[in-house]
Amino acid sequence: MAKQQISFTLNGEAVDALVEPRHLLIHVLREALGQTGSHIGCETSHCGACTVDLNGRSVKSCTVLAVQADGGEVLTVEGLAKNGELHPVQEGFMQEHGLQCGFCTPGMMVRAYRFLQDNPDPTEAQIRAGMSGNLCRCTGYQNIVKAVMYAAKKLREQQPA
């Protein structure tokens, strides 16, 4: 089957890839573009480990065709830190011990990033609902909620009033 050229913006940089229509975005990110931060978990759109930001919305990249990202904008966990400084979401997961094995963490953080763009001052219940598409088998979620809360506070402090 013929491969096709796609181009999109990945973490602010223009990238190209030669893909088959059946290739999923997660596989192209990891295998063709070498960005292995996003993880492959369940491959059935349940677990959220593969969550990336596509055109300003959180999606599960195991259930999006790579050709559908053509011309789009993708953000993965590799794009969160800037100039060697952790993003407040990353700092939150570190400070609040929001991970144990770390497998779900990239998806959690990219989802938390988008959730806080949409809702900068969330309640705990809103965080639990907003993060409900990401599964964690280690933490029991308590510290993940705290990490998102930490990041929300820090992001608000960074915003000029």
Add this chain to the structure above:
Amino acid sequence: MIPGHFEYHAPASVDEALKLLVQYGDEAKVLAGGHSLLPMMKLRFAEPGHLVDINNIPQLAGISEQGGTLHIGAMTRENDLIASRLLWDRCPLIPETAQVISDPQVRNCGTIGGDIVHGDPGNDHPAVMMALDAELVLRGPDGERTVPANGFYLGTYFTQMEAEEILTEIRVPVPAPHTGHAYCKLKRKTGDFATAAAAVLLTMDGDTCSAARITLTNVGPTPLKADAAEQALQGQRIDKALIEKAAAEAMAICDPAEDLRGDREYKIHMAGEMTRRAIRQALDRAGRS
């Protein structure tokens, strides 16, 4: 785990998409949100040779009201239903239903149209559309036709839609004044399909119920309309005994398949309980509307 080989098409208009469906016939499948179709393709339950992606047709998305009828584009995402002030104002049952479908990421992709035409009895919008007396606008190579949601579902994955048709729009009459609504869904966890769910709309004339709609999700091969349960309430002052009667009538038409969510007896029992809760909530809301 990736799908088998297929050729990918991304038409920019409905006409172009219809041409592709005619050209490739049985080999073609329409890709909407993809969260039912792509998993089925990974598992080889579906092996289309041609995928017609309708995500690049902006005219298929959007929500408006025209003369007391809500027009919802088939490609409107679940999260856009939830974000619609118009829907919360005019028909909150629709965004409330979208909120209990899957999870935030899936709702960014999943569409109301995909959920309606897929034909899985676990989909939530079909029963709600039946309760709302919605109409589905189907476009095919020979033009457009409008079919009521009631009667659209013929069996599991089997609807009145032809292979060469695309659902373009859903038309929902704005519920009458003094109508209370509820969609009560029992699910094991976020993202799961319903173990059982009930949609209820009650229009009140003072203390009397002038019209009732009761439909059920995932307790039969298709969504079910509980006609006898509706009749039990219509023209009556609804009390505890009548709610019990309606729940019993709803349970009587259930024919669920046993699966990991429970055996038949449990699911039927839960369908009754969801019906009771939805009637009580709808009644309460009608009193306040």
